[in-house]
Amino acid sequence: MSAPGSSGEQQSPPPGEVWLRRLMQVLILDVCSSVVIGLALTVFRGTLWLNVAGALVVLAALTGALFYFQPELARRLLERAVAALRWAGSAAVWTLLGAAAMTAVLLAVLGVLGLRDAGRPCGQPLGLRVLTGPEMLTPLRDAAAAFVDGRRRHGCRRYTVDVVPEAGPVPVYDGFTGLWKRGESADSRRLYGPQPDVWVPAAGSEYDFVPKSRNQAAPGGDLRFVRGPSLGTSPMVLALFPRAHRNVTDTNAPLLAPSIKELLDRIARDAGRRRGIARPVPETSTPALLATPALYDADPATPPAADERAASPGDLVAPDAVSLLCRFREQAARGLDPPEDVTVLVPEQALYDYDMGRPLGDRCGPASPDSFVSAKWRLYPYYAPGLPTLDHPFVQVKWRGQDTAARDAAVRDLRDWLVRHPLTAQGLRDDHGEFPLQDDSGEQRLAGLQRLVGEHVLPYQVKLATPIDVQGALDRISEARPKVSVSLLLDLSGSMGGSAEGGGSRLARGTSFLQSLVAQLQANDRIELRTFSSAAPPHDRAAFGNVPDDSARPDQKALVTGRLQALTSGGSDRSLADAIEDADPPAGRRHLVLLTDGQVPATNPDLDERAARLAGAFRNKHPDLRLTVVVAGPAGCGAGPARRIAAALARRGERSCVALTGAPEQEQAAQLLAGLRGGR
Template identity: 30%
Template sequence: MSRFDPRGKANRALLAGVSEYDHVAPDPQGVNGQLPAVRHNRTSLEDALHRGGVFGAGEVRALASPTPDDFTGALRRACREARGLLLLYFAGHAVTSTSGSELHLQMRTARVLLGHGLPGSVRFSEVLGELAESHAERVVVILDCCYAGNAAGIWHHLDDPKRRKHKIQLLMSVQPNRCILGGDADAATPFTRELTRVLDEGGDVWLSRLYAAVKERMAAAKYKAEDDDPQRPQALAPPWDPEADVLLAAGPAVLPPPPPGVSWPRRLWELLTRARKAVTGSGRTTLAALLALLATGAGGYGILALTGDPGPCAPPLELRVLTDPDLEPPVRAAADAYVTSDANTTGDGCRRSGVTVNSAGAAAVVTALGKRTDSWQQPREDDNPQRDIGPQPDVWIPATRADLDRVNMAAAREDRLFARLEAEAEPIAYSPVVLAVPKALGAGLEPTGRSLSQLRTDLERVDGKAELHRPAPELTDAALLATMGLYGEDADARAAERRLARAGRPEPSAARLLCALPAEDAVDRHAAALVPEFLLKSGIGCHSVTRVPRVAAYPDDVPGLEPAFVRVRWEDGDRDADARDDAVDRFRAWLTGDGGRAVLGEHGFRSATGERGLLAAQEPPAGLAGSVRPAKAADPSEMDLTLERFGSAHGPGRVLFLLDSSGSMAGRWDGSSGGPGILKQTLPGLGGEDEYGVWAVHGTGGRTHTELLGFGTHERPDAERALGRAGVRDAEADPHGALLDALAFMRERGTDDEQPQLIVYLTDGEDDGRLTGKALDEVLDRAGGDAGVPVVMVSLRNSGCDRGRPATRIAAAGRGRCLDVGDDLVPALYDEVARTGSGVE
């Protein structure tokens, strides 16, 4: 692939900016709000591309808040017409699937439904498919939306047997799994604002230069995404191959406005700006003459405009710090305080170093430092920690020293390492992992001296509607340590996971979890959350909301957070080793000294030794203990094992569908609301690795069912055809016998692993007379005993899930759900199946 100059070719640019939405909050199906800043995005980028000289007359088309049909129609047209460069730009709302494997671009008519419904959205994988099949030689996609960074993963997983996707390059406004702020009505959003400024600087603007310049400008401006995260643009994938670059602009520079407070004549400002460009590459004599000519009229600012000299201080060395997502806000606060401190200032008033802090999923970092240091130094298209995690760190601050042991255990099995880790002996601070309970429920719990399992049982006793929430354990160490307590020594991981709140994808950090709970007042009042204690003192950086106050219960079997300071030395990274060592040593000394302790104390951390008192010299806030007895230290092998068990409990699942096929179902059989039609609509929640089968339930003799679909893995069309062949039988049904058979069948398949399992029984309830007395008790005992399989009872009657009904009691015994036509039945049943399966979520 050669460097691509598209001038003179048939190029197309399609700019879709969705600033107005038909459905917005507080509409329960609405998106988060209108995006007036996107109007500026659309117009400013359109103007910049017209000025850039790459796209000719009629080759740039802007779509103002299109519908999905408007967007896809315009996209197909651009794909047909482009022969050179095809540029696609999207700004607006976007959401990901529960698994993060799909990005949904939300157009003007977008709505968000319960379950998997996202009408009014366009799948990004489908957009990529259209672009890959286009006639264009090169395609550049620019996304300015929430979760834009997830597009890179979708590109990597796109099925591309013809190898056409490689002509597509991506520029994304934010890192994966991050939301950005919507801006206001007065200016474009930060990413597009800086993008257009770079395009307007004049001269040749190649994609590689555009990405580097925008990234540098956004870092310098310290733009923030939601939750006070830094907003860092991404690309697929730097470093750019010089032979694969694309020219995006080659026009004259657009003059910037004079700086605030400067009032000299416009003509002089133009002269200064053009003079600076004119002397680029000129000799010192020419520059001196111009300075002498302009100094009198332009003053000191004229000299600065020409020379770009900010003063006597050289650019400081930049330290790169990597940490756990839960620790990123306090570590960044500490880094910011250090950068401006006397410890980081020379006698001349210059900064010695800067500090950039970023976070990434804890499990991914352990894997990268233990097994992928070669790829971190030399990224590949399919293995790029620089893209997936961040730049090579100088300092790593994991939430527990056990992570360092996990890295060393993995690294011991590698032939060659490209990074060496040197850890300080003592942790920086301490914060226990607590059960944050609504204050109204806290009086019913013993705050200390109880295991997490006991606290959970106590909570359910105090409040029958209590919910337990936890962030994603593969992303934060606090969530992983809490999961160790949830599973216990012998607990069934599947059963433990089923006792957590029913929700979609777990939140990526404890702060995000605490931000999300107040979205529904009923949930907030009954929700307990497993989070680091420091968040209950320092608060969280989400938008201001009224939330239920929480107090802490301290499980004595969950290790706490003990952040460690780890120096990372990279092979062949010795060019500035002395200066970098000095910068790291200064930062470490400050962070572990009075300065760092003061900042961490403000954020709610405790002493790493002794009685673990709060670092801040004050009384503990209400609901927190003055001192705590730390639980046992985190064990690296147990952490790895818990992650494996978590993966199994959420991995490929097993679902057995029982379809009442007795004669009374005749009136509830055909169409999308009939029994087979309802089950068909749940199949997208199952993937190619999930095992499932369908039984037709009929007969009251020795055999209570026949097999419609054998138990195993299936292609979805095969399963749909099997359901399509199903018919009503001239017979009654025996739900007692069928459920006992199903529970026994699934128990046999779950004895050797912890994969998630589910039984779904869909019926009209006409044969509930066989679920009374001893027969019902037998089913309840089996479902609530050691079968270990949740049962979802689906009744096609309005009253099928009323209190005391057999379906309600069976679902409760098996920790499942009872659904009837009074519920939003199909989406609710789909959610249950998708939680067990691994299909489209």
């Protein structure tokens, strides 16, 4: 029996509650459907919240119209949808529970595997050796670091990439033709670098300069090259410091000057008196070597010898562009003013690194590009069609006994990675001479340099200019500059085995300096080597360390370099005056470079009398001889026998004594040789 007022069936809710429940169901369905539709539309176009809002308005209008005109049909459709959702909801719950369980199991398995892999020691990564010019060290090292990081497996490195600088086209030529056999000693590693797996020359003409074997394409040879794609292009530019740039810049002038001559004339007219073009030493800098003939040809009325005299002011001699640019940074840090009276010849990419404050190879670290000092020393590039474009080809080097499948695969992996991640992100242009304004990550690349130097400075595209061949450039420079005849006189006494500044022995430091000097000589220069100590008189031409005077051809330079590497110290001091007289250099204009640790007065008795004899009878016999004493010991040129002997044969205006410093030997050798050629 039922209670009063009750029935055996469930009572229907009041009409108001029914409509409220149906309204909530409709809202939930409409909102969920709108989100799904909005997500689907966002895949193609638009913003998520706008798509959701639009779909919700449309669905709400359709639902309202359906309830207004067909309320019974709308009620039945809503009840069926709710019933279907209840069934689907139960199925979805069980499905989600199963998926959660499977996910937990999978995560547990992956965690166990991860712990197992983390506990394992990493294997030895395969090391790759990359040789390139000093200007390309920073971009290639950044790219190599990204490559190594991107190729990690289970947190372990698969590769290491060591990027080292080359010492110029001639040492690279000697290294490859000699199969790097002289690269075992510490001195030679400083000159040649490690035996490379990859070589990125400045231009294809530098690659063509190195001789290839006749069976270059056949496997099994001692050395084979596989030339790959260009890694990016960089035009050579003439750059000015801010004050000169303000006087020269013209918003109405084209960004690319009609010719080098017109550009140089415009700079000379508007920037005031010029001291010359600061150009790296061509023998040690391939970019400078390839650009120098273009400067010679700019004005046919000016002989190349005059152009050569105007290049490389004495205080700005540097072996490569990064050394020159680092000298500017060093002077800026000391609060000096920039040399506004010089024009700077560098690759655009090196100028990008300099102005953007990036590290410059091994020479100097980063700087703040937006600081007042950096703005004061900023360089502004100028372009002309005759200046060559560097194309930086990727060259795989295969050595006998090292050409394994794993190494070959690693080199090809690096090459493919560099193709997919081009060096346009490092300040280079693409194969068409263009620079991208912005990439997908928002990185501005060369456009960042445009922000610093101004809008009307960098052309979007530079027409590619093929450089002259390396041998042709060397011949042109050899014809234009003064010839030098150098006699090297090396102290081999036991004290040369003492420690030098920066580590190593004084003899090792001195022979490394002399090797760099020999490497920068041209074929029509002359070179001889003499050694001296109490056990090795310099007049004994048959002694092992002595090499007779001859033209500085590759075989003569190789002979001198080989002897320098094989020398050891021994015996007591031989007085410097006796060594110079016994050397008796050949007649004619001759430069005598005496390298010693300075010695002491005890081993140079009657120093004043001997110095007077040098200044008298010896000078009369050799009126055109110029003596330069290079001191590798701690005393330097300030005191001791070295200073007295150098002063005895010094001529007015000539620097007769040089002390080796902590700077790279290659840079110091370039400065000394420039002084010998120019009479400075």
